[in-house]
Amino acid sequence: MQTFIISKILLLLSLLMGIFLHAQVTVSGKVNFKGKGVKDISVTLKNTYDGATTDENGNFTFPTEEKGSQILVFSNAKFVEVEKPITIANENLSINSDLKEQISEIDAVVISAGSIEASDKKRATALLTPIDIYTTAGANGQISSALETLPGVQKIGETEGLFVRGGTGTETKFFMDGNLVNNFFGNSIPGIKSMDRLNTSLFKGNVFSSGGYSAAYGQALSSVLILESIDFPERNSVDLAISPLFINAGFQNVNEEKSKSFGISAGYSNLGLVTKLIKFNNDFTKAPESFGTNFNFRIKNKNGGILKYYGSFDTNKIGLQAESLEANIDFDNTNLKGKNTFHNLSFKKKFGQYLLNLGSSYTYNSSFIALSNTFEDEEINPNTIDITGNYLNTKGTLGRKINKISAVRAGIEYNQSNEKTDVSAAPTPSEFKDQITSLFAETDLGFSNNLSAKIGVRSEYSNAIDRWNLAPRFAMAYRISKTWTSSLAYGIFYQNPENKYFGSNPLNYQKAEHYVLQVQKSAEGRSFRLEAFYKNYKDLIKTTVLDYRPVAINNTGNGFAKGFEIFWRDKKSIKDIDYWISYSFLDSKRNFQNYDQSLFPSFAAKHTLSVVAKKFVTSWKTGFNLSYSYASGRPYYNFQTDANGDYYLNKQGRLKDFGALNFSLNYLPNLGKKDSKSFTVLVLAVNNILGQKNIYGYNFSTDGLRSKPVLPSASTFIFIGAFINFGIDKTQDAIDGNL
Incomplete structure (x- = not known):
């Protein structure tokens, strides 16, 4: 009976399985x-x-x-x-x-040949955010100094400017919210490097392009630094900074809706006390002194448009006495009084698929230099140089998205310059006026997540040159694998000769062609870049001296710069340590200005190396930062003039290698109650902690028979200061950012 029941069940299961199958x-x-x-x-x-x-x-x-x-x-x-x-x-x-590939802004390959971007959108691979700049030992919180730790940028200590890939400091231009910033650096005298005028904390991100940059930017033969200011402060706050060098104070006010904000700050600096505590290589008759103030406001309308304004005013003074190289003169005396005001206005708004950017900047700069000599305690040969300039920039750009990763944009830009130079020894003042009108168009083409291109063109007309130019630009990027990408960039770039070189001789645009090839690997916490470049210079100016000032004779100069660069940043391999290493090799020659032949530029080094390392010890609330900079010895030249007034190379040589180890310490004490909205940083920084004796060049006597080295203002510089913010507690952000 049991067997019969089992057989019936098996039969039923078989029937059910048959029906199911x-x-x-x-x-x-x-x-x-x-x-x-x-x-x-x-x-x-x-x-x-x-x-x-x-x-x-x-x-x-x-x-x-x-x-x-x-x-x-x-x-x-x-x-x-x-x-x-x-x-x-x-x-x-x-x-x-x-299947078809899903086009995505996040996954799409980005063209990065010649550029390094740091912004809120690029946090994974960002470089030189404000926290990075403030915590780079030796940078002193200066954007330009921090950039000198990146590939392609020369370590120049005797004058201001960014010297990039064999280019002079004037070949780099600076932009704030798309507008040109004239006189980015403070007024200075030869041999003394001035500081950045714009405070690092103004900006939320930057793009530094050392070649092959967008058609939206022009009048720069070598590179551009594009700075983007913050949109709105987090909340109401008061800032205070105190050190033996300076005192700064300011506040920011923002409404709850973050639709309106305004702020004011002011600062005073004087190196008088520091010159008594630290041994300086310069003999200051008037220690560097400055006063500055700035004001800003931001307004956002209901439709998402944002208007941003920043304005500043500053003055500075400096007096210097140096032993003279000339016969029958004991000392050379130089005194500077500088004034500057800068105003920047920008407006940005989306209209559906369209994005409108409008902006304008204005700069007034005055530099009054009094020169004299001292012989047997008597002042002789008094002379003055008074340079004033007014500069206006306006720009409008309209762009439209085509799809998620493609877009087209076009715009117009206008620059006006008006400079007057009055040399007391010259018979009459010289005045220069120029108006440059620029048109540009550019398209971003996203063919897939692995392939994209940027094609653009820029054309400029200068009244002073009285002709148009045409500058095509092209770049493309291809993703080789999940972590490896490659980029290629090419472009023609034009730049007017510096205003001070214009005279009665007709001049043309100076020209440079850029070729940039890059491969990059990006993974979590690590980034590697290898970049090769070639720059071909044409129509560089040749100069002479007329009425006590240099003027251009013609545009027959030429040159080239080529090399490769390596960059590695790693936040992952060593626990709680963030470090980067950059190396650059440069081969360059130029025949320009007063050079009588093609020579390796005196402002460039063949080999440069930078190592930056940072560690934050959370239990101590202290950040330890180190940086080391090395540059092979730069060449130096002395040119003299013959009976016909033509230059010839009288003497040349090579400086010893440059090296400096820098250290900084940042301590974050608890201020007030645990939940108080405040933030304090105590800073100790020592530049060139080992006291290495560096030389930036040589000054020669008029006859070229005597010389003396150009030295840093101080071989070793020590800074102590406190930075306090009431209203915003950024302690955790600082820790997360490896402060």
């Missing part, structure tokens, strides 16, 4: 992308649980009991979702599908 249908097929099978594609019947995932060859198979009209869905975040209508009867189905 007969009801099931197998759906199978293959999923391809560009003719190859793709794995990890989800294949499902819409609104059911039936489906499968493709294997390494793109094949899939799954059973289903569904019948009739169905939708088969092929999905993966990297591809456009595909829906195919199918009809399921009693027979197995074979369905194949071809």
